Amino acid sequence: xxxxxxxxxxxxxxxxxxxxxxxxxxxxxxxxxxxxxxxxxxxxxxxxxxxxxxxxxxxxxxxxxxxxxxxxxxxxxxxxxxxxxxxxxxxxxxxxxxxxxxxxxxxxxxxxxxxxxxx
Amino acid sequence: xxxxxxxxxxxxxxxxxxxxxxxxxxxxxxxxxxxxxxxxxxxxxxxxxxxxxxxxxxxxxxxxxxxxxxxxxxxxxxxxxxxxxxxxxxxxxxxxxxxxxxxxxxxxxxxxxxxxxxx
Amino acid sequence: xxxxxxxxxxxxxxxxxxxxxxxxxxxxxxxxxxxxxxxxxxxxxxxxxxxxxxxxxxxxxxxxxxxxxxxxxxxxxxxxxxxxxxxxxxxxxxxxxxxxxxxxxxxxxxxxxxxxxxx
Numbered sequence: 001x002x003x004x005x006x007x008x009x010x011x012x013x014x015x016x017x018x019x020x021x022x023x024x025x026x027x028x029x030x031x032x033x034x035x036x037x038x039x040x041x042x043x044x045x046x047x048x049x050x051x052x053x054x055x056x057x058x059x060x061x062x063x064x065x066x067x068x069x070x071x072x073x074x075x076x077x078x079x080x081x082x083x084x085x086x087x088x089x090x091x092x093x094x095x096x097x098x099x100x101x102x103x104x105x106x107x108x109x110x111x112x113x114x115x116x117x118x119x
Numbered sequence: 120x121x122x123x124x125x126x127x128x129x130x131x132x133x134x135x136x137x138x139x140x141x142x143x144x145x146x147x148x149x150x151x152x153x154x155x156x157x158x159x160x161x162x163x164x165x166x167x168x169x170x171x172x173x174x175x176x177x178x179x180x181x182x183x184x185x186x187x188x189x190x191x192x193x194x195x196x197x198x199x200x201x202x203x204x205x206x207x208x209x210x211x212x213x214x215x216x217x218x219x220x221x222x223x224x225x226x227x228x229x230x231x232x233x234x235x236x237x238x
Numbered sequence: 239x240x241x242x243x244x245x246x247x248x249x250x251x252x253x254x255x256x257x258x259x260x261x262x263x264x265x266x267x268x269x270x271x272x273x274x275x276x277x278x279x280x281x282x283x284x285x286x287x288x289x290x291x292x293x294x295x296x297x298x299x300x301x302x303x304x305x306x307x308x309x310x311x312x313x314x315x316x317x318x319x320x321x322x323x324x325x326x327x328x329x330x331x332x333x334x335x336x337x338x339x340x341x342x343x344x345x346x347x348x349x350x351x352x353x354x355x356x357x
Binding site for chain 3: 010011013014015016024066098
């Protein structure tokens with residue numbers, strides 16, 4: 001087996017692949033705007049990131065969602081719920097946590113399967 | 120390899136299986152009561168959930184525990200310590216985080232192995 | 239496949255290996271001192287732990303970093319950035335969370351590949 005690492009910023013890689021599993025770094029939106037806007041931007045970016053590295057949004061296994069303020073839980077969920085094609089939702093954990101800067105309302109960490117491993 | 124997903128609520132699946140590994144969504148107790156009561160209920164429910172999807176409590180690989188208040192750490196640990204058969208404890212990370220509603224004292228996220236893969 | 243568990247304290251194992259993947263428990267430093275000092279101590283200990291169980295710091299797949307105070311983010315990053323050989327950084331998520339005792343500035347949870355599985 002190999003470890004394949006993609007798109008380093010010198011601090012972490014955006015994606016690491018090992019044993020048929022794709023690990024992504026925690027993804028934030030560009031910051032500012034509403035929780036719903038950040039959720040949409042972040043999820044859409046994650047969808048593109050997954051495709052870049054041989055997966056896609058229907059192959060997400062696990063998601064950990066960190067909200068800067070759990071008062072935004074329902075607003076986040078409304079975007080999340082609409083984003084997935086039914087039947088493809090991953091397992092999920094969603095908790096409140098302090099994020100890297102106040103402009104971020106949320107951060108999402110995904111583990112996904114690879115297209116060429118799933119039959 | 121397949122992705123097998125179980126028990127969706129339209130937002131996330133309770134369990135996803137891929138490559139011999141079972142991922143569970145973050146599990147809470149029904150809420151209210153003491154930290155110890157929630158810990159026991161949550162762990163017992165997780166034990167049943169693991170069995171439903173081809174694993175069991177002796178096959179947990181990794182646990183992430185989120186406590187709403189780390190002042191409940193010792194109380195949580197007393198239930199945790201008694202729940203596992205010695206030698207079967209997973210790796211664990213336990214941190215404080217805001218949960219989905221004030222009635223929840225804790226949330227636990229597990230990754231486990233499958234019975235039919237372990238010799 | 240086997241589950242191999244290492245170094246239990248009766249509460250959790252320090253390391254669990256399954257399917258070519260090494261899971262480590264959340265690691266803290268001994269506590270006290272600056273964020274930079276704790277980061278260095280914690281990462282150096284993790285490096286030794288990885289080697290003890292058949293991996294090493296160049297084979298880390300994923301890191302979750304919990305900081306007790308995100309004001310220490312830049313200070314943490316300066317140590318993190320220097321610790322990795324370029325090209326070997328994992329994916330990373332870094333959030334703020336309450337830790338087990340006030341003396342801890344950070345806690346790090348790693349998933350890594352095994353040396354004898356990587357070609």
